[in-house]
Amino acid sequence: MSRSREEVEATLQIAKLSVEDLRSTAQCLTFSETFASGEYSLMELDDALCKEIETGGSLVIRGDKGDHAVLCSQNKTYDLKFADTSNLLLFLPDGKTADLLPDDELPLSIAPCEISGFSNYYWELRRCRPKMKKLKKLLLENPYEGPENEQDTSASVYTTEDLLNQIQASYEELMDHLKVIHACNIKGFWRLLDFDYEMKLLNHITQLMDSESWSFSRVPLTVCLEELRSLEPEQMIEHCLECFGKRFSEEEEASFALDEDKICRTTAQMLLQNAVKFNLSEFQEVWQQSVPEGMTSRLDQLKGLALVDRTSRPETIFLLKTEDLPEDTQERFNTLFSMREKWTEADISPYIQDLCGEKQTIVALLTKYARTSLQNGVKVYNSRRPVS
Structure with a gap:
């Protein structure tokens, strides 16, 4: 039922509010005939997400049944967090905020406003890492x-x-x-690409470069494709160049500058993947012999790919890829500390770098999930909780 102006003024008097101090329009709430609870959910969006929707973009909720749902924009991923509120949130399709109400002279006017639903919670968005x-x-x-190996069409x-x-x-x-x-x-x-096949493509390219006496900083795409098309599809050769180099144009001719670090890193992975542990000095010697002539292998090229054990005698190195570790932050630290009780910052940093959120540093992450101590004068980190 609608309320009269006299009833509104009487209510204001009981609340000890003056009509002169308020807007000249009072919105009186009533429940809609189609009112239903539980049919709506509220989501809190920041300015960037609001603008994305306003400009015709879309937001998508992604996740399998066993996943914690995330919301994705065109370029960001957000965790959906369930947030309770002690205040009942009402849905008013015709409701107006104060700035939209007319600022007329008195007398007070009455504007009916129907409640179509309510909620006592909303979804809060928090930026998170994509789950890859x-x-x-x-x-x-x-x-x-x-x-030549593409035979199973049902795969x-x-x-x-x-x-x-x-x-x-x-x-x-x-x-x-x-x-x-x-x-x-x-x-x-x-x-x-199968790793062995990728190495095969890379070897074709480096061998051609050696025979043609090309510089690693300039590999002409057209000539490279012409020379190798009898061995592998052109798409695969060009793809390999894209993976291990950077494209540039010179006098309208496309060329690639190969990345020494990427090639040395992949060569190291090839050597390490078939061994549990490798004598460090022997590995470094074999590694340098295996990379293309003119390239220099360095241990800093292996961050997040291999780990050196300086405590063993002789020193050893073994394959440990960041991508093989758990995505969850606590599980990642548990795995790392189960492998090695104490870590230096230099050793552990490559394996937790990808866990850092926006404006979060490795030091902040270590402070939260690890304890510090000194070992032979060197700061090391160990787990804050018992590791099984």
Whole structure:
């Protein structure tokens, strides 16, 4: 039932409020005939997400049944956090904020306003890292081993849309990570190259460079494709150059400058993947002999890929890839501290760098999840909780 102006003024008098101090329009709330609870959910958006929707963009909730749901914009991923509120939140389709109400002279006017629903909670968004662990697992179901090995047409392959439906990441984050792991789009499907096949492609390129006496800073694309097209598809050769180099144009001719660190790092992975542990000095000698002539191998190229054990005699090195560690921060630290009780900051940093959120530093992360102590005058970190 609607309220009269006299009833509103009487209520204001009981509340000891003066009509002159208020807007000249009072919105009187009543329940709608179609009122229903539980049919609406509220979500708190920041300015960037509001602008994305206002400009025609979209927000997508992603996750399988067993996943904690995330919300993705075009380029960011957010955790959906359930937030209770002690104040009942009312949905007023025709409600107006104070700045939208007319600032007329008295007398007081009455504007009916219907309540269509309510909620006592809302979804709070918190920026989080995209969850990429599943991506490589999916692509490794059917790695690409070259055109001569493409026989099983029933094997699992995934389009961009397929991956977006299964990976909890925004479109741009997914595309960036596909590039990081050297995935290639072949006939509309994303494929991860078999490691041995990728090394085969790289060897073709470096051997051609050696025979042609090319500099690593300038590998002409056209000539490279012409010389190697009889061995491998042009798309694969160009893809390999994209993975291990940087494209540039010189007199309208596309060329690539190969990245020494990336090539040395991949060569080290090839040597280490078939050994549990490798004598460090022997490894360094074999490694330098294995990289293309003119390149220099250095241990700092292996951050997040291999770990050196300085306490063993002789010193050893073994494969430990960041991508193989848990995505969850606490689980990551538990795994690292179960492998080694005490870590120096230099050793552990490459394995937790990707866990840092926006404006978060490695030192802040270590302060939260680890304790410090001195060992032979060197600061080391160990777990804050017992590790099984």
